[in-house]
């Protein structure tokens with residue numbers, strides 16, 4: 301019973317704590333900041349490690365709990381049989397042994413019959429736990445994408461559903477266990493001890509008996525004080541056993557208390573990280589300290605201890621004033637940016653890798669803090685971001701198109717499946733409805749859809765949500781150029797303003813302006829007219845040609861060396877200089 305109440309109390313406490321933690325975790329994209337900006341708890345959910353630990357603990361527990369009783373049984377049975385044989389009182393000694401064996405066998409049969417299928421139930425519990433951890437790891441891995449999509453509510457709902465199922469299963473097991481434990485304890489405590497009494501009584505009742513009157517005639521103390529000493533010995537022995545038991549309990553409680561302190565510090569750390577993140581304090585464990593040389597290209601550091609920037613929402617466009625782009629590590633990516641992007645200004649964003657293109661979107665999406673300056677932007681519902689890495693949620697095919705909306709929200713907006721079909725038509729994905737078994741088909745869409753299909757599904761979401769601005773971050777790299785072009789045109793026709801990060805010149809024609817980062821902390825923004833586009837295309841063509849020629853240089857050098865060796869001549873001085881320059 302005590303075990304049952306302990307378990308139930310533990311479950312209830314854990315449920316409350318976990319629910320509270322979930323609420324904190326999903327507040328204002330905290331899950332993104334905790335797993336990406338703050339390194340302290342990023343590795344909290346190591347599913348495999350935990351499973352292996354649990355398994356090892358269970359095996360160790362069983363080992364220590366089975367070996368001693370088995371050893372005791374073997375030893376005691378051996379002693380009893382040996383004793384019976386020596387004394388030759390077989391029938392009297394064997395009777396209790398036969399009784400004990402019979403009672404144990406009957407008890408085992410009863411327990412087996414009334415025992416619920418614990419193995420099956422525990423396996424189901426393990427499956428539900430695994431599913432919950434899987435959902436957690438998905439959130440951790442895709443936290444940036446989810447944060448950009450604003451999918452925290454959808455993910456929270458899924459986690460809560462998985463958690464509720466696990467909680468229900470655990471409560472079910474505990475409910476079943478209470479009846480079983482009651483019966484088990486009744487049989488073992490009362491039936492077994494009752495049988496024990498009978499077993500002890502048999503030799504006493506059947507032994508040769510001398511009456512007290514006969515003994516009184518022999519002496520004043522016929523047993524020479526043996527009974528008094530035996531009583532004192534038995535009392536002291538029982539007291540000593542009880543004291544030893546109490547001290548042992550105290551000592552094991554001390555161990556439990558120190559363990560609890562360890563768990564408490566983990567939970568406390570989790571909540572203090574949530575609190576710090578709420579106040580904009582991030583600690584990145586990979587950074588060695590303020591002003592550390594991180595080997596960055598720009599090498600400039602920003603004091604991230606205070607957030608002085610202002611950001612607010614307005615119905616108009618996007619306006620950045622004196623805003624630096626600073627990574628959570630404090631590296632300055634862009635020193636100072638001022639730009640105005642009204643609706644209808646289709647902006648192409650280019651620059652070398654790591655120059656801050658996606659980081660600009662992180663600032664606009666509210667994922668990274670604005671350390672200085674002012675950011676004015678439309679409400680989050682008016683900006684929809686499609687990340688480089690497509691993210692598919694768990695759920696139906698319909699859920700993929702409307703993400704992060706739920707079906708209830710979709711119905712409230714008055715959208716029906718036919719309209720979703722029309723959207724899939726635009727992104728050239730219509731066949732998948734039939735292929736996957738309809739709108740309500742469930743799958744792990746991350747695995748089921750190809751790279752290009754996932755990217756097109758991401759673009760389909762733009763047509764469902766119809767935002768004012770679509771922030772497209774190299775999200776068409778696996779889509780063919782003609783399909784990509786038709787989708788871009790459709791987005792523009794729908795009155796959505798494009799903010800595109802891309803390296804593909806084929807997309808230039810859909811944009812009116814270009815924002816170019818130089819990778820050294822600088823930037824420039826200009827109009828992208830027809831002549832400008834033409835000129836850039838010529839440059840791109842020339843760049844490609846030069847790259848092809850340069851790539852051939854090592855081969856030419858090898859061939860030249862080969863020819864010199866055949867002819868027994870030296871490489872001419874001019875050629876050496878040319879080769880050195882090319883290196």
Ligand SMILES: Nc1ncnc2c1ncn2[C@@H]1O[C@H](COP(=O)(O)OP(=O)(O)OP(=O)(O)O)[C@@H](O)[C@H]1O
Nearest residue numbers: 336627628629633652653654655656657658659660
């Ligand atoms: N979560 C993060 N924490 C710390 N630094 C980051 C984080 N995310 C990005 N950075 C750094 O910020 C800089 C700019 O990254 P960003 O993703 O904006 O590059 P990008 O221009 O989009 O590059 P690409 O073309 O390769 O996608 C990089 O140096 C990167 O290492």
